[in-house]
Amino acid sequence: MIELTGSLLSIELAKKIVYENERIDVPDQIWAKVEKSRGAVENIVSQKKVVYGITTGFGKFSDHLIEADDVEELQLNLIRSHACGVGEPFPEKVSRAMLLLRLNALLKGFSGIRKEVLELFINLLNHQIHPVVPQQGSLGASGDLAPLSHMALVLIGEGEVFFKAKRMDTGEAFQLTGLSPVTLKAKEGLALINGTQTMTAMGLVNYIEAEAIAIQADYIASMTLEGLRGIIDAFDEDIHVARGYREQIQVAERVRSILKGSFLVTHQGELRVQDAYSLRCIPQVHGASWQVLDYVKDKLEIEMNAATDNPLIFDEGRKVLSGGNFHGQPIAFAMDFLKVGVAELANISERRIERLVNPQLNDLPAFLSPMPGLQSGAMIMQYCAASLVSENKTLAHPASVDSIPSSANQEDHVSMGTIASRHAYAIIQNCRRVLAIELICAMEAATFRGTEKMAVTTRTLHALGRKIVPAITKDRVFSKDIEALTAWLLNTDLEQVLINRQDTKGEIVK
Known part of the structure; x- marks a missing residue:
């Protein structure tokens, strides 16, 4: 059971909830803050104060006053009218993350939403009922209005959900689990949708997958070094300490550890004086991508614990302020940066693939073919x-440099952060496939060199990879191999598996 407080959610805790379906609870002192904030909203309505989003319309309609008898209809109209998302739905893990992150933000006690509504969030998460949310339609300022509206539809018993591997109407899922929808009161509709939780949820999933890819890239590149008889001296600690980047030093250290005991790596001057950059500069390039990941993690963990709706309620309602915390620019920049960092992992991997298959660049069989000419092999x-x-x-073109005005120019600058996060996800999927191709080629090269000469760690990886993709003894439909190995990389904690597959003497456990 993980307690949510609105302030202490980390990527590691979110991963347990989103990926491992860890159940959640909320401490009593947090509920007290929520109820005080709600009391402030009810006072505003009863006293007929003019406060944006509580007793007024939204966006350009902020000058339209709403009668107390109409506030419930206002909230319902808001959710229905703003549910304008189109296209394929987000992956289910992303919509689960949306529920988690929006709940965490609302628990901060600045939003004026009732405990009853937030308890339904908790029940949806604990029952693993996840909204169907179309991917397209958010500008990333005024929050992720369209996608969060599709999420909010579920709370009022409308829209669709994923439940037990099926897509169904929300009402059907509620009947199966005994849950009931809520009727939204003053400000609650706005509190549900005025935030950055779609781009941040997608960003959370992106970070988790990109971090795994970055580790896998170091291991796969290490096997490529063996297949090409790369020069290990380029990874000497003194070189990397001399430059000073922590991430670069760590990549070099990881590669040295992976290749410990290898008889396939060489020293400078033994076969050649220097390797090409795609081999020699692995720590510098991969390390720079790790720097990007560190930046992205920092911004995500701030945003995951941020109050991002509007207006915000302070001092038990004595101060209600309209601002712009819903603007997604920080996450838009982070996702655009992530796109570049992951794209570069794929770029340098592809160059290593070329060195593995090009007979003009190595002494391996041309295109790793079992019968060059008759069979194309890895060409x-x-x-x-x-x-x-x-x-x-x-895809790496920055989305955040674009903006388009909306709501009759009231909302005249937007972040496009959700587009950036979606494109980052696409780049991550592409990068994983490129790494799968590199691993296939590296395994072939290592087989040609002699797997008994490999380091224990890379030999373990080779043995695991061969269970997915057999040796190339004749041409076949390699698409199946690429996709099978890609799926394995997606679902495998590679570093942990490799550690677990070696005994205390460093030998492979069959």
Whole structure:
């Protein structure tokens, strides 16, 4: 059981809730803050004060006063009218993360929402009922209005959900679990949708997957070094300490550890004086991508614990302020940065693939073919990798530099952060496939060199990979191999698996 407080949610805790379905609870002192904030809203309504989003319309309609008898209809109209998302739904893990992050923000006690509504959030998470949320339609300022409205539809018993691997009407899922929808009161509709939780939820999933890819890239690149008889001296600690980047030093250290005991790596001057940059500069390039990940993690963990709706209620209602915390620019920048960092992992991986298959760049069989000429071997795998990295280059164009005015120019600058987060997700999927192709080629090269000469860690990885993709003894439909290995990388904590597969003497456990 994980307690939510609105302030202490980390990526590691969120991962347990989103990926491992850990149940959640809320401490009594947090509920007290929520109830005080709600009392402030009810006082505003009863005293007929003019406060944006509570007794007025929204956006350009902020000058339209709403009668007390109409506030419930106002909230209902808001959710229905703003549910304008289109396209394919977000992955279910993203909509689960949306529920979690919006709940965490509302628990801060600045939003004026009732405990009853937040308890339904908790029940949805604990029952694993996840809104169907279309991916397209958010500008990323005034919050993720369209996607969060689709999330909010579920709270009022409308829209669709994923439940027990099925897509169904919300009402059906509620009947199966005994849950009941809520009727939204003053400000509650606005509190539900005025935030950045869609782009941040997508960003959370992106970070978790990108971090795994970055680790996998170090391991797969290490096997490539063996397949190409790379020069280990380039990873000497003194080189990397001399520059001073912590992440670069860590990548070099990881590669040295992975390749400890290898008889396939060489020293400078033994076969050649220097390797190409795609081998020699692995710590510098991969390390820079780790720097991006560190930046993204910092921004995500701030946003995951942020109050991002409008207006915000302070001092038990004595101060109600309209601001712009819903603007997604910090996450938009972080997602655009993440796109570049992950795209570069794919770029340098593709160059290593080229060195593995190009007979002009190595002493391996041409294109790793069992019968060069008659059989093409890995030739078109490199084409596929090249296509994926080229696609990444278009996806990596920053979304955050674009803006388009909305709501009759009241909302005249927006972040496009949700587009940035969606494109980052696409780049991550492409990068994983490129790494899968590199691993296939690296395994072939290592087999040619002699797996008995490999380091224990890379030999373990080779053995695991061979269970998914057998050796290339003749041409076959390699698409199946790429997708199978990609799925394995997605669902495998590679570092932990490799540690667990070695005994205390460093030998492979069969």
